[in-house]
Amino acid sequence: MLDLVDVSVEYGKHNKVIPLTNVNFHLEPGDFVTITGRSGSGKTTFVQVCGGLLTPTTGRVMFRNTELHKLNDTELSRIRNTSIGFVFQSFNLVDYLTAAENVSLPLVFSNTPPSERSERAARMLNAMGLSSRTDHYPGELSGGERQRVAIARALVTEPDIIIADEPTGNLDFETSRTVMEIFSEIHRQRRTAILLVTHNPWIADFGEQKIHIIEGTLH
Ligand SMILES: Nc1ncnc2c1ncn2[C@@H]1O[C@H](COP(=O)(O)OP(=O)(O)OP(=O)(O)O)[C@@H](O)[C@H]1O
Numbered sequence: 139m140l141d142l143v144d145v146s147v148e149y150g151k152h153n154k155v156i157p158l159t160n161v162n163f164h165l166e167p168g169d170f171v172t173i174t175g176r177s178g179s180g181k182t183t184f185v186q187v188c189g190g191l192l193t194p195t196t197g198r199v200m201f202r203n204t205e206l207h208k209l210n211d212t213e214l215s216r217i218r219n220t221s222i223g224f225v226f227q228s229f230n231l232v233d234y235l236t237a238a239e240n241v242s243l244p245l246v247f248s249n250t251p252p253s254e255r256s257e258r259a260a261r262m263l264n265a266m267g268l269s270s271r272t273d274h275y276p277g278e279l280s281g282g283e284r285q286r287v288a289i290a291r292a293l294v295t296e297p298d299i300i301i302a303d304e305p306t307g308n309l310d311f312e313t314s315r316t317v318m319e320i321f322s323e324i325h326r327q328r329r330t331a332i333l334l335v336t337h338n339p340w341i342a343d344f345g346e347q348k349i350h351i352i353e354g355t356l357h
Pocket residue numbers: 149150155157175176177178179180181182183184227
């Protein structure tokens with residue numbers, strides 16, 4: 139479903155950083171892959187390339203036989219919006235929208251009728267334990283609550299791939315476990331492929347395949 143072929147990413151001209159070096163990776167429907175590695179090893183860079191958010195300097199990213207970076211912005215956005223749910227390390231919520239509106243946003247782009255949008259957003263927020271926070275703005279939420287809104291937003295479209303960059307980084311043990319159980323349930327029921335970055339060994343153990351990144355290479 140998703141293939142990275144000889145992918146490298148380079149940043150900068152004077153202070154050159156090469157966070158990914160010649161990476162090959164293959165993801166099938168139903169795969170559950172967890173990624174660990176030290177801070178700065180290239181995990182975020184790797185998942186951003188996988189999600190079509192970052193164009194590699196060299197190499198190709200294929201999604202269902204389409205080369206992602208040969209698509210125009212509209213086509214790329216459509217794939218990202220319908221097939222890939224991305225949980226950002228820094229959440230990326232829209233500050234002037236409420237929690238419910240943030241979660242509904244991807245459904246606006248996919249032309250889902252308004253009543254269905256609110257219903258699905260409410261259901262996802264409820265699953266994240268946030269039914270009493272639906273009308274709060276991101277600025278009125280704790281870090282962990284914001285993180286769960288970001289997760290709800292990534293799951294609400296029922297994507298084929300969920301890419302989550304440290305989705306439990308701000309959560310306590312119990313809440314982390316609840317979130318991981320939700321990921322596992324979606325993975326089991328819908329064969330959703332999951333690509334998840336974590337620093338926690340017990341969360342990495344949820345993965346059926348575990349990847350360790352060392353200085354931009356997969357192990
Ligand atoms: N826009 C950028 N310009 C220049 N260098 C960058 C840029 N983004 C990331 N880097 C560098 O690339 C390297 C890999 O960064 P990346 O964010 O992928 O690491 P990470 O493994 O996700 O780290 P963390 O665990 O801290 O989130 C780092 O050394 C970082 O400084």
